[in-house]
Amino acid sequence: MVGIMADMNDARAALRQYFGYDGFRPGQEPLIDAILQGRDALGVMPTGAGKSICYQIPAVLMHGVTIVISPLVSLMADQVAGLEGNGIHAVCVNSTQTPEEQSLALAEARSGRCKVMYVAPERLDTQRFVEFASSLDIALVAIDEAHCVSQWGQDFRPAYLGIGDFLNRLPDRPVVAAFTATATERVRRDIVNLVGLHDPQISVTGFDRTNLYFDVIKAVPTVKRQWIERYVTARPDESGIIYCATRKETESLAADLRAHGAKAVCYHAGMPPEDRHAAQRAFVNDEAPVVVATNAFGMGIDKSNVRYVIHHNMPDSIEAYYQEAGRAGRDGLASRCTLLWSDGDIATRRRFIEMENGNERLTDEEAQAVRNRHRVLLDGMIGYCRTTSCLHQYITSYFGETGTVKCSGCSNCDGEFETIDVTDIARAVSRCVHDVNQRLGAGKIVQVLRGSDAQEMHDWRHLDSVPTYGMLRDVPAARVRDVISQMTSDGYLAVAEGKYAVVVFGPRAAETVAPDFTMTIKQVSRPAADDGADG
Ligand code: ADP
Numbered sequence: 372m373v374g375i376m377a378d379m380n381d382a383r384a385a386l387r388q389y390f391g392y393d394g395f396r397p398g399q400e401p402l403i404d405a406i407l408q409g410r411d412a413l414g415v416m417p418t419g420a421g422k423s424i425c426y427q428i429p430a431v432l433m434h435g436v437t438i439v440i441s442p443l444v445s446l447m448a449d450q451v452a453g454l455e456g457n458g459i460h461a462v463c464v465n466s467t468q469t470p471e472e473q474s475l476a477l478a479e480a481r482s483g484r485c486k487v488m489y490v491a492p493e494r495l496d497t498q499r500f501v502e503f504a505s506s507l508d509i510a511l512v513a514i515d516e517a518h519c520v521s522q523w524g525q526d527f528r529p530a531y532l533g534i535g536d537f538l539n540r541l542p543d544r545p546v547v548a549a550f551t552a553t554a555t556e557r558v559r560r561d562i563v564n565l566v567g568l569h570d571p572q573i574s575v576t577g578f579d580r581t582n583l584y585f586d587v588i589k590a591v592p593t594v595k596r597q598w599i600e601r602y603v604t605a606r607p608d609e610s611g612i613i614y615c616a617t618r619k620e621t622e623s624l625a626a627d628l629r630a631h632g633a634k635a636v637c638y639h640a641g642m643p644p645e646d647r648h649a650a651q652r653a654f655v656n657d658e659a660p661v662v663v664a665t666n667a668f669g670m671g672i673d674k675s676n677v678r679y680v681i682h683h684n685m686p687d688s689i690e691a692y693y694q695e696a697g698r699a700g701r702d703g704l705a706s707r708c709t710l711l712w713s714d715g716d717i718a719t720r721r722r723f724i725e726m727e728n729g730n731e732r733l734t735d736e737e738a739q740a741v742r743n744r745h746r747v748l749l750d751g752m753i754g755y756c757r758t759t760s761c762l763h764q765y766i767t768s769y770f771g772e773t774g775t776v777k778c779s780g781c782s783n784c785d786g787e788f789e790t791i792d793v794t795d796i797a798r799a800v801s802r803c804v805h806d807v808n809q810r811l812g813a814g815k816i817v818q819v820l821r822g823s824d825a826q827e828m829h830d831w832r833h834l835d836s837v838p839t840y841g842m843l844r845d846v847p848a849a850r851v852r853d854v855i856s857q858m859t860s861d862g863y864l865a866v867a868e869g870k871y872a873v874v875v876f877g878p879r880a881a882e883t884v885a886p887d888f889t890m891t892i893k894q895v896s897r898p899a900a901d902d903g904a905d906g
Pocket of ligand 1 (some may be wrong): 393394395396417419420421422423424475563
């Protein structure tokens with residue numbers, strides 16, 4: 372780009388002038404700096420951390436218009452209004468507008484008066500828009516919710532796959548900056564590859580929510596219920612969300628809580644819309660401070676004083692868990708996120724995955740790949756339930772933040788669990804993975820180690836030459852499986868996707884043969900139903 376490039380001093384001045392803020396937050400500076408220097412960027416920050424400013428400041432400082440690709444058509448008008456309120460001229464183009472409104476918005480962008488233009492990804496596919504964009508002086512293309520490009524994320528949106536093509540069709544490739552709140556290592560790789568980011572500045576920050584206390588309790592269903600009843604009724608003045616796996620469960624638990632005197636409503640997608648809205652209103656207004664809901668609840672609900680989020684069942688991924696648990700403590704005050712889980716939850720989740728047929732248009736192989744992805748996500752969640760290390764640390768590492776966090780409160784660091792030594796089992800697993808040349812799935816490895824008599828074991832020609840066959844004959848299958856899943860989340864093992872999910876060595880595999888290697892897993896968690904209620 373010609374002309375004098377803006378630098379971070381200009382950026383700070385713009386931050387004050389347009390937004391009235393005195394300084395940048397941790398992750399913002401490196402991203403803005405990179406963009407201003409003409410380098411692509413990838414910003415990974417949780418919702419509310421301030422991603423928008425990372426493209427809005429460059430937008431006002433750079434020559435030309437910034438195109439923001441956003442999947443949230445319903446929020447575009449709000450975003451435009453927000454920018455206009457700060458004195459930044461912005462428009463949006465989307466299918467909810469009349470053709471006249473659309474033409475008007477496009478004309479504003481072409482005139483050079485407008486600095487920011489929001490569009491939905493579907494529009495990029497049309498020849499008309501490509502031609503229009505080719506005639507513009509584009510400073511920057513910012514991609515909001517960039518994880519939608521990845522089938523590894525939760526919100527895959529096929530139109531996002533067209534972004535790379537769109538960029539390639541432009542006569543001059545602009546600077547490209549992608550933003551997302553939820554990105555594991557794998558999703559990040561997809562964003563870089565599928566959008567085609569060039570050597571981007573990557574910044575992952577802000578995932579730790581220091582005002583949240585994380586709590587994991589293993590308990591059977593009846594104990595879970597008692598625990599929740601005690602916890603909720605002990606805090607009549609606090610607002611909380613309780614997530615359940617099924618609609619039926621939300622109804623019966625809400626009824627139970629009401630019978631115990633709590634002001635609780637229930638919410639799920641099967642309720643008539645007017646009942647749902649009424650429940651939501653009652654919750655937001657604190658008439659019913661407790662809501663018992665399925666995961667249908669939460670999107671777009673802005674309630675800052677939620678003091679606790681309890682999960683009655685284990686969600687299917689850390690992404691889902693953190694999004695739901697993260698609805699606690701938006702006001703920054705101390706709040707608690709408790710996950711209750713049981714072996715039954717794992718079995719149920721696994722069964723769901725096995726039953727998934729996904730989209731009918733998928734080939735068998737593709738459907739298998741989808742199932743494998745879901746298995747990996749689930750393993751991350753199981754790892755959270757089983758880990759004996761800091762839960763804050765587990766979450767931030769999961770999202771790719773490097774470095775250690777100082778625990779601001781979790782049940783693991785408070786030592787509320789017992790561990791058992793599984794070093795020998797882990798060593799045997801590791802050896803077995805080696806024996807079978809990293810070619811078998813977890814289920815088969817368990818069978819080999821336990822000396823299974825299944826016919827397929829005998830059909831397997833080299834069984835005699837597998838030294839670990841039958842080595843863990845006396846260990847329950849569930850325990851071996853637990854150890855494999857813990858080893859996977861700790862990085863000793865990994866799961867390779869393909870037609871079948873196969874257990875392979877992870878980056879830390881070599882540690883398992885070191886003489887001082889030890890491994891523990893959680894045995895039983897602390898007795899539930901009691902003093903969680905004092906926390
Ligand atoms: P995200 O897109 O990551 O969800 P937003 O960009 O909407 O987050 O920012 C969340 C809030 O934080 C907004 O009210 C925004 O104005 C504010 N914010 C962003 N950056 C800063 C900053 N450097 N200092 C103070 N407030 C900021």
